Amino acid sequence: MADIFGKALMDYHHGNYSEDIKTYSSLDEEDVIPLPYLFRDFKEMPKLEQKALKLAYGRILDIGCGAGNHALYLQNNGFEVTGLDNSVGAISVCKERGVKSAVNTSILTYDKEKFDTLLLLMNGIGLAGSLDNLDPFLQHLASLLQPKGQILLDSSDIIYMFEQDDEDGGYWIPDNGKYYGEVTFTMEYKGEEGEPFDWLYVDFNTLQNACEANGLNCELVMSGKHFDYLAKLTKT
Template sequence: MDIFGNALRDRQAGLGGRLMTIRRDDGHTDAHDPDLYFAAEPFPHEIDLLKRAEGPILDVGCGAGRTLLWLQGRGFQTTGIDKSRGAVEVCLERECQDVRLFDIMDGGPDALGALAFQTAVLFGNNFGIGGTIEGGAELLRRLTRVLAPGGQILVTGLDITGTTDPSHLAYHQRNRARNRPCGEIVMRFEYEDDVGEWTQWFHPEAEELVRLAAEANLSVEAIGPAGGPFYAAALRTPR
């Protein structure tokens, strides 16, 4: 069931005001407005990071195409991938140039063709696609296989340890007791009357991202706070 895609389809069709719920397996919920994926401009911390971008660019988990359209408008050659069929359909309706139904954690790099990307973008906490810390390591390995020598990976994430929310702190402690990273979560999407399957997601702490980058033979060119609860990082493959 493509709950995320259905929410984007409805928003594209003009059905605003319908919130999607992200439910964590401890019961914590977050009401999520699909409008977020249709923003005309990237967030300020994303724009700062995109100053480093070189084309061609791969947007991993492109959603409704907000980053793709912004980059296209600045002359970059872009490719977007998402495992949500609805997201891909919405991107194409919005005239994103090259969007493909593709799961980076499942499909082989050959499925993206012979194009060697100079930049891969993981915005909107999309490093979480890896699901776990082990999956995050595999995600970086897979991205290095589609990047040109000297290519880069631009990442934005949540500084999860900066929270004072008791439910988040309790969740972190539960993970520590299981000898797991604080940022590993299990969640599902709920929208209208539909309930999705539980899925794993991973919010790496900055130092965890640095360690995973080193294991994937990536250099860390920049990493640090990016305003509010966010941090931003630029990783580069060997030349």
Template sequence: MKDILGQAIHDYYYKKPEHQLWINNQYGPSEEMPVEAYFREEDDMPDIEWLALNECRGDILDIGAGAGGHVLLLQERGFDATALEISDLASAVMKARGVNKVITADIFEYQEQQYDTLLLLMNGIGLTGTLLKLKTFLQHAKQLLKPGGQLLFDSSDIAYLYEGKLPENGPYYGEIQYQYQYNQQKSDWFPWLYIDEQTLTGIASEMGYDMEVLLEDEFKQYLVRLTLK
């Protein structure tokens, strides 16, 4: 799969001629993704991200760390924070920006160390793609958590996209297919997951976790903490 997002992040950081990053989807017109969002400073982060960073504790693994904005803030606060990112280009940008610990790996294959906090922001849990793969991830996360450890992530209920007519058959309505488009290049289509609170509560319990909703906004975006029962 072409590393379209990593290329966009790399070009932005090194001030190469910029192109627009687009996200194609299955439900409507293409949406522009502003690359500068991956380089947000603390003052520009939404409340959900602020709260998540304030709830971090101990050794932290930021999964799908992008351009490293969250890890840099955690480093400044004195935390032992590690960035995990599947993109070689995004990983190179994080190292250039001063992230001390960068691991380039697929989270489903990573099992080198345990952490007090596993962090997935900007709907990072979406990387699981489907409800089934979310269960696989939550099982895998048990190997990565120290005793008493926590998972912190945000997601949202996207039922509004269907204007009250949720599909009765087929996959779960929050399992979306996306494609990145940048500088006349397109990625393969890939699955991305948005999960409503009720569905997540059931899956978390099934997989042996307690779930606490830390914040929910008017757009049905929410932040949760999962801890092992």
């Protein structure tokens, strides 16, 4: 499978930046991921990410670590952190940038160690792919936690992307049997298109209910300015 994301990160890291990643979604949205943003430092990160990094403690697993921004910040502040990503290119970039421990694998197949903090930033819970997969995904994350460990994740309630009914303030959501936060994305970079992949945006109440069903406490730590939030999950 083409590593579109990894190729783009490698190009930028090696000084070959000429264009950004294009994304196409099942919501009929076209967008771009600016490559410089994927190499941001702490000061350039959203408040939710900054808050999560300040709350991280102990041995840390940075899931979906990308170019290693979060891992490097934590490592430079004395933490033992492992970056994990299923992109070969991303992990190469992490190592070249100085991340001491970086693993190229899917989180769903990773079971090597237990951690005090699991980080899933930039909507990392999206890796669950669908609402049906959220329960087993949460169970797997919980299996990687030390007894008093925590999961820090951010996500967005994308209800705002649907048309609003002026009369009652509700939203027009397609009745296709799917949860409205289930989205399919395709990435394109330098004319090459990757395989479509499923992604999940989950509203806080739905996340909280899923956590309760799987033996996890779910605390709302912080709300962002645009339907986004930071949550802290712990074992009950």
